[in-house]
Every structure is written in C-alpha cells, then in structure tokens.
Amino acid sequence: xxxxxxxxxxxxxxxxxxxxxxxxxxxxxxxxxxxxxxxxxxxxxxxxxxxxxxxxxxxxxxxxxxxxxxxxxxxxxxxxxxxxxxxxxxxxxxxxxxxxxxxxxxxxxxxxxxxxxxxxxxxxxxxxxxxxxxxxxxxxxxxxxxxxxxxxxxxxxxxxxxxxxxxxxxxxxxxxxxxxxxxxxxxxxxxxxxxxxxxxxxxxxxxxxxxxxxxxxxxxxxxxxxxxxxxxxxxxxxxxxxxxxxxxxxxxxxxxxxxxxxxxxxxxxxxxxxxxxxxxxxxxxxxxxxxxxxxxxxxxxxxxxxxxxxxxxxxxxxxxxxx
Amino acid sequence: xxxxxxxxxxxxxxxxxxxxxxxxxxxxxxxxxxxxxxxxxxxxxxxxxxxxxxxxxxxxxxxxxxxxxxxxxxxxxxxxxxxxxxxxxxxxxxxxxxxxxxxxxxxxxxxxxxxxxxxxxxxxxxxxxxxxxxxxxxxxxxxxxxxxxxxxxxxxxxxxxxxxxxxxxxxxxxxxxxxxxxxxxxxxxxxxxxxxxxxxxxxxxxxxxxxxxxxxxxxxxxxxxxxxxxxxxxxxxxxxxxxxxxxxxxxxxxxxxxxxxxxxxxxxxxxxxxxxxxxxxxxxxxxxxx
Numbered sequence: 149x150x151x152x153x154x155x156x157x158x159x160x161x162x163x164x165x166x167x168x169x170x171x172x173x174x175x176x177x178x179x180x181x182x183x184x185x186x187x188x189x190x191x192x193x194x195x196x197x198x199x200x201x202x203x204x205x206x207x208x209x210x211x212x213x214x215x216x217x218x219x220x221x222x223x224x225x226x227x228x229x230x231x232x233x234x235x236x237x238x239x240x241x242x243x244x245x246x247x248x249x250x251x252x253x254x255x256x257x258x259x260x261x262x263x264x265x266x267x268x269x270x271x272x273x274x275x276x277x278x279x280x281x282x283x284x285x286x287x288x289x290x291x292x293x294x295x296x297x298x299x300x301x302x303x304x305x306x307x308x309x310x311x312x313x314x315x316x317x318x319x320x321x322x323x324x325x326x327x328x329x330x331x332x333x334x335x336x337x338x339x340x341x342x343x344x345x346x347x348x349x350x351x352x353x354x355x356x357x358x359x360x361x362x363x364x365x366x367x368x369x370x371x372x373x374x375x376x377x378x379x380x381x382x383x384x385x386x387x388x389x390x391x392x393x394x395x396x397x398x399x400x401x402x403x404x405x406x407x408x409x410x411x412x413x414x415x416x417x418x419x420x421x422x423x424x425x426x427x428x429x430x431x432x433x434x435x436x437x438x439x440x441x442x443x444x445x446x447x448x449x450x451x452x453x454x455x456x457x458x459x460x461x462x463x464x465x466x467x468x469x470x471x
Numbered sequence: 472x473x474x475x476x477x478x479x480x481x482x483x484x485x486x487x488x489x490x491x492x493x494x495x496x497x498x499x500x501x502x503x504x505x506x507x508x509x510x511x512x513x514x515x516x517x518x519x520x521x522x523x524x525x526x527x528x529x530x531x532x533x534x535x536x537x538x539x540x541x542x543x544x545x546x547x548x549x550x551x552x553x554x555x556x557x558x559x560x561x562x563x564x565x566x567x568x569x570x571x572x573x574x575x576x577x578x579x580x581x582x583x584x585x586x587x588x589x590x591x592x593x594x595x596x597x598x599x600x601x602x603x604x605x606x607x608x609x610x611x612x613x614x615x616x617x618x619x620x621x622x623x624x625x626x627x628x629x630x631x632x633x634x635x636x637x638x639x640x641x642x643x644x645x646x647x648x649x650x651x652x653x654x655x656x657x658x659x660x661x662x663x664x665x666x667x668x669x670x671x672x673x674x675x676x677x678x679x680x681x682x683x684x685x686x687x688x689x690x691x692x693x694x695x696x697x698x699x700x701x702x703x704x705x706x707x708x709x710x711x712x713x714x715x716x717x718x719x720x721x722x723x724x725x726x727x728x729x730x731x732x733x734x735x736x737x738x739x740x741x742x743x744x745x746x747x748x749x750x751x752x753x754x755x756x757x758x759x760x761x
Contacts, residue, residue, distance in 0.1 A: 204566060251746045258504040259745060261566065262696060269693075277731035387689070391574055398567050430578040437571025438552050445558035468616030 165312055167404050169305045178304045180420050182376060185311035187412040189318045191396040192405065193365035196322060199393070199403030201358040202338030207264035210271035211363035213385030214241045215370025217275065217282065220380055221289050229293030234371040242360050249359045253352055255441030268387055275382035287381025294375050296410050307376050314372055318365055323405055325361075334358055335403075388430065395433045398440060401447025410449055417462060472485050474604045476726040477719060482610045482679065484718025485617035489672030489704070490695035491710040492624065493545075493665030499641040499705040500661050503562070506569035509547050509692015510576035511666050512673035515541030516683050517580055519674055520589045526732045529592045538670035545666025546659050548572055554655070573689070580685040589678040613675045621711060627664065628707065637661060641705070669695075690734060694721075697741040703754020712752060716740070 149369030188297045194208050209299055222228045228236070252263050273283045282288065294310070299308055325331050333354050336344040341351040374380050392415065400411020419429045440447065492511065497505045522528050528536070552572040558564035597608040628634040639647040640657050648654050676691060677683045677732035694717060702713025717737055724736035744751065 170739055202563070204563070206570075255745060258566065259700065259749065261504075261698070262693065263742060263745060265693065266697075266741060270735050273732055273735045277729070388574075391570065394567070394570065402563070427582060428578075430574055431582065433545060434571045434573070434575025434578060438568045438575065441552075441558060441564045441568035441571070442555045445556075445564050454540075 162316075165276040169308045171304065175304045178308050180417060182304070182308055182311045184413050184416045185315040186373055186376075187393070187396060187416045188315055188409050189369040190366055191393050191400070191408050191412045192318055192322050194393050195368070195397050195403065195405070195408045196325070196334075196358055196365075198397055199408075200326075200338060203355060203359060204258070204261040205264045205359070205362075206261050206387075206394070207266070207268035207271075208363075208393055209385050209387065209389040210264075210268040210368055211241050211245055211366040212370040212373070212389070213242060213271060213275065213380075213382075215367030215386070216374040216380045217288075217370075218367070219371035220288050220374045221281065223292055223375075224290075230292075230371075230375055231296075234368060237371055238364050238367045241370075242364040244362050245363035246356065249356055250361075253355055256425075262278070265387070265390075268385075268390055272382050272385055275385070282382070285382060287379055287383075289379045291374050291378045291380070293378075301308040301375070311372060311376070314368065318368075319405070319409075321365075326405060329350050338403075379424040391430075392433065395437055398437055399447060401449045404447065404449050407447050407449030411447065414448075472726070476722045478606065478610070480719030480722035481715065482613050483722060484715035485613050486672045486676045486679070486691075486714075487695045487698045487717050488711040488714025489617060489620055489675070490669045490691060491699040491714045492620075492707060493669040494696050494699040495702075495704055495707055495710040496637075496661050496665045498699070499707075500637065500644075500658055501553075503565050504551065504696065505548075505553075505571040505662070505665070506566070507552065508545075508665070508669060508694075509688035509690075509695070510573045510580075511545045511548060511688070512541055512669040512691070513683075513685065513688030514544055514580055515666070515670040516591065516673035516687070517584050517589070517685075519593070519677065520584070520591050520683050523591065523593065524589075529737050533593060534671070534674055537674060541670030541673070542663040542667040545662045545669075548576075549659055549662040553702045554658075561704070577685055577689060579758070584685065586684045586685065590681050591674070591679045591683050592681065593674065609679055613679060615676060617669055620671055621759055624664070624668060624707070633657075633660065652659060655734055694734075694737040697737050700741060700751055702745050703751030706751070706753045709751055711754035 168181065172178065175324050190208065190212060194205065197203050199207075213435075215237055217463055218240050219230070219233045222233035222236055223230060226233075248267055252260055255263060276284050278284075299306075301307055333344070333349045336347075336349055337351045345351055395414040396415050397408055398411070399415060400409065401407025415433070419426055422429075425432075479625030490509070491511075493508050494505060497503065497508070502610055515537050518540045519533050522533045523530075552568045553565060556564050556568055594609055594612055599606045599608075599611075628637060636647070636652045636657050637660070639650060639652055640661075642655055644654050647657070672695075673688070673691070676687070695714065698713035698717040699710045700713070701716060702711070704710075718738065721733060721736045722741050725733040
C-alpha cells in the first residue's frame, strides 16, 4: 500500500483537532486535551535542550513556574493584559535562563543535572518563602481571564483553541528549527562538541541559545497554565513535574518530534484512563524509564527510525545521480 | 549559640559524609552518578522502622539488618538498572535509567509505607551539657558511628586485597580485567559497601530528627551528592570534608539567616564551588581528551 502523502495526513489531523470541541461536549475530556497541549509544549521545549543539544536539564519546571508566576504577577499587580504580560514574562524567563545557564555551560552531564535540579528547588523555596509577593504556599488565586479584541476567554472551548494555537505555534517553530542549519548544528554538538568546534560550530553559542529558547517556550506554557487554571501555587511546580516531562521525552524518543508528541499524549492521558491506578502512576513512570533504557533506548518513535529515513533519502539521492 | 550551631552542623555533616562516600565510591569506579543512592537508603531506613516497630527487635539487630538490607538493595539497583544498559549513548541512558529507578523506589515506598512521616526510636535520648553547649546521646552515637564507618572503610579500601581490586577498577576497568580481577563483582561490591554506609547514615538521620518519610532520600541524597562534588568527586577524604562543610554551612545558614531556605544553602554552596572550581576541593583536575 502506498503511504498517504504527508501533507494530507497533517491537514487531516489539523481538521480533527479543530472540530474536536464541536463534537465532544464533555468538559472533562476537553480538559485532558488542554493538559496534553500544555505537556506537549513543555516536552517539545525540553526536547530542544535534552534531545538536540544534549544538555541534561532537571530544572525545566522552574522555568515553567517562572512563566506562570511572572505572568500572573504582571497581570495582577501591574494590571497588564494577558498578551503583553506573556510577552514580557517570556522575555524575562529567557533572560533569567541566560543568566543561570551562562556559567553552567562548562559543566558536564551529571553536574549540569544537579545544578539545574538545584535551580528548580531554589525557585520553589523562593515561591514558598517570599510571601510578600507570592503569598507562599497559599498560592495566587483569581487570575484574570485573557481578552482579545473584547472577546474574553472564559469557557473550556475557548481555552481549547488558545491551547491549540500555542501547541501549533510551538510545533511549527520547533520543526522549522529542526530542519534548519541551526538544528543540524545542535545535533552535531550533541554527537561530539569537540568535532563540532573543529568545523566552526561554536558549542557555547548554540548550547546557550537552545537552552534559552527551550526555557522561554516553557515559560509560555506556564503563562497559559496560569490563566487556564486561574490559580497557581508552588506545589504545582515540584520536582516530580520535571521528572514527568523527562519521562515523556524519553518514552516518546529523545530527539524526535512525533515521538515526543506521542510520549506526552500517552503519559497525560494514561493516568486519566487508569484513574484507579493513579497511585501507581509514578511507580510505573519510573519502571518504564528503566525498562525503556534497557530494551529500547531510542523510545517508542525513536531516532533510530529517523536515522533510517535519513539514509533512505541519501540512497534515493544517490540513485537519482546514477540515473 | 555559635558553638551549639557548629556542633549541630558537625552531626549533620557526619551523616552527609556517610552518604556522600557512596556517591564518591561509585563515581570513582564507574564515572557515573548513582541517582538512586538516596532512595536506596530511604528504603533501608523504612526497613528499620518496620523491624523496630512491628517485630520489636533490639537496636543492634535492627541496625545490622537494615544496613545489610540497604546494601542488598544497592547491589540490586546496580544489577537491574545500570549493568543491563547497553545503549549507544550510555551516559545519557544510565542517567535516565537511574532517575527512573529513583522515582520508582520513592513511589514504591509511598505505596508500602504511606505518605505520612514514621518515627524511628533506636536509642534512649539523654541530654548532656558542656558549658553552654548541649549534646544529646544520639549526637554522640552519630559521631561515634561515623568514626567507626570511616575507619573500617579506610581499612577495607587501603589495606585489603578487595580494596586493591577496587582501586584498580577505578584506575581502569579494562586493565583491571586483564589483571584477572572480577570487575563486575567489584562494581557490585562497591555499590553494596556504599549503600551499607549510607544505610547507617539514613538510620542516623532518621533517629536524629525522629522522622522517616518517602522523600527523605531525595533531599538527603542531593545534599550528599553536592557534598561529594564539593570535596572532589571520586575522592574519599574529599567526600568526608565536603559533608562536614555542607552540614556546618546549612546549620549556620538556618541559624543566622532563615530556616525557610534550609534546603537551599547546600545548593548555593554547590553553585559557587562548581563555578569556581568544578573539580572540587580535593579532586583531581579533569581534562577533556579528544
């Protein structure tokens, strides 16, 4: 059977995503899909850092949380509208991640992991203890709804489309980045940064910029999360969230965009489907991560598959040259 | 106040040192970080709680059995989550697998022992005072236990054939194999010994704070890992020194600045040391070779 053309499949999926809220009326299911959008955005951004430039970040939740807190504070204390607040908070998250990442770049794998983990912890402690600004563990309630040309995003369906827009923009941005020279440079650095440096790819520049881009996207996801739920507290940004994102990327396939999307969707939907097993959720995640690394280190839709595709393209090119 | 804080910091430092030794030993041999180390010792401490409260065993038996159990779990983790990994990008795969193991153990403990804090009473608590400085019997026991552990570890690593084999493995595993050393056995033993010492550390902190909970291993493990890096990872005296510095800094910070940030001081010290001297105080300078 001839595979369907890629454009047809993609437009079919897009049409499906657009009509879902018109067909499905249970707000519970819409809520799960919105959660999927948030987690896909987060794990795509983590994939940029972990999968392509090969930096082990365990503090991704800190930047997600920062996005949420910055946006909320800008909206509530400075009375800015959602769009401006999101823009400013994304820039702020980018700046913070630049400041934090600049000195950590020279660190190798495990050291970077523990430093980023520490960042996550310190961020949570600040949110918990700086009660004058963040109200500590009581959290910030009553976050205003976003507004666009007089239209107020209030219903689940409207947030669905907002989430879908965020997800699609991230996806387009990330996949354009993947196929660009920038993405190639990142993957070269991941394979061997000394070799990359020898052919004129300056590792520091690319590692730093990919870290900043990834963290800023996580910040956008945080802004959306804050206005969607209307309430944020430090307990939403614990280390287990970082672990969940990591599990999503690993399960789907480190470095593969469709893989990461599948991984995040499965891991967001699975606990909802298996409600009775929700106590076992993290036990299963942990065991899955170990088992995946033993039996299928490339993930469900791993880069192995992608590598084969690249070879196929190469072989076809050669054939074309011969004929 | 100052000397009291120092004494409390020393006690905490002893515990960090015992846990940090496990990280350093494993790193010395395999150049990987055993992320599940803290959670292994947490399981061991919970075992002690069960042995002491349900079976009413005497303290000495509880300590030996619980630490032995920790050692076995440590070896099992190595066998299941590290040795089995044959992925191309082994470093990343081992890191992910170790994190998976840590998540698994932490949540398994929550299922088995619940999310509430359990109590661990192994020794009667007496208070003594020297001048204005107060000491408890538990603090004295912790100091004595640390001294005993360090001396026996020193003996094992530097005075026995097994220790020689371990040091050979940490120099080069392929060469150690050529010399007829059973490297897999030695790696397993390194995990076992590290987990045993950490198990004692876990019992100490459990009875010091009289609190055992499923996430205790995570924080304790991270601080001990920070201590191991601070002293220079791979170096045993470094791990002990790092542990003491970490404990004292934490106590001074929460005594004089704010207790709310108690867990943050360890990380702040780590950030500073990594930026100034990534190889740690006593560690050898690492040069990336192509």
